[in-house]
Amino acid sequence: MPLPRAYHDIPGTYVFDGQHCRRGYRLNMFCKSLDDARNRDAFRADPRTYAERFGMDDEQLAAVEGRDWLAML
Secondary structure: OOOOOHHHHOOOOOOOOHHHHHHHHHHHHHHHHOOOHHHHHHHHHOHHHHHHOOOOOHHHHHHHHOOOHHHHO
16 A cells, blocks of 8 residues: 555645556556457456456456546556
């Protein structure tokens, strides 16, 4: 879980820092994998199983399953 920072509560912003970079790595790798049509087909066939391959945490998996774009940010 990211450590609290003074700039995390700026309304309407998504601050991208080192903590967010590390936390988002697995989600980013998942998203990048969808460049390949075979991976998109595998994701459509079984979204949870495909997404779990990337080691995302439960919050990230829920965001992917729910197509919650703001939560993914």
